[in-house]
Amino acid sequence: MNSERTEDSRIITEVLGGNFDAFEQLVEKYQGRIFRHLRKMVWDNQQVEDLLQETFLNAYKGLKGFSGASSFSTWLFRIATNNALMFLRKKRPQSVEYDDEMRTGEETPYAPASPEYLATPQSILLSREGRRKIEEAIDELPVLYRMTIVLRDVEGFSLKELAEIMDCSVGAVKSRLHRARNAVRESLISYYADRLTPADEKMGQRV
């Protein structure tokens, strides 16, 4: 991670020196991850593309103000997140304003782990169908929870970096992460408990 940070700093110095090609290196490096993050937040393809362009344009124009206190990736994801949240607040305010949609029920907060899910091999969980189910399980979450699980478990940011990107406390990050992970877990448990048969398992092992 540190060498990545050093490499980004070197490229940023070149960009600030007037080398636009160097900026394209940063775009090349981060466009897939930013696209994924925006896609999971906003869903609508055209809006995602507009926000992707806006994010990199904002980054280019704001690069002089980048202090290096955080990593470039944290700074860039913060810009993308703010752009997406601004869009959502304007177009779908109800999707962002309520952060308590996932209060855990008092009586049965944890679905037991089904043996089917625990026994399902990664080849099935990460097959085309399995990946589609993972995406669906994440998409069922409210946006703030969706962002949290994607930034932590998909992008690998630390909790502190997440707090910075999402402009909230580490405690809020932990709480959302806990709920989001358990909701995805329950969704996957329910899916595999319903569908997996021994024949599926054998097929999955051949994939």
Next chain:
Amino acid sequence: MNVCQHFCDQLSDYLDGETRDDECRLIEEHLKECPPCEEIFRSLQKTVVICGKGVSDEIPDSVRQRLRAFLREHCGKD
């Protein structure tokens, strides 16, 4: 099958290395003794691992090309 709420509430933090040493020890001891909680833990761990691998960062070529053209057009002007 009952799980122990207090321990399960800490499992996400535990996976992130966010629990204190004494809490870690208690959780680890509990997981050894309590099969339902141990299964919850394994299913949570499995979920975190497959989420990390299961969401593609593929970006369509057309989107990539339009981004490049957009930035070339807008970044040279200031």
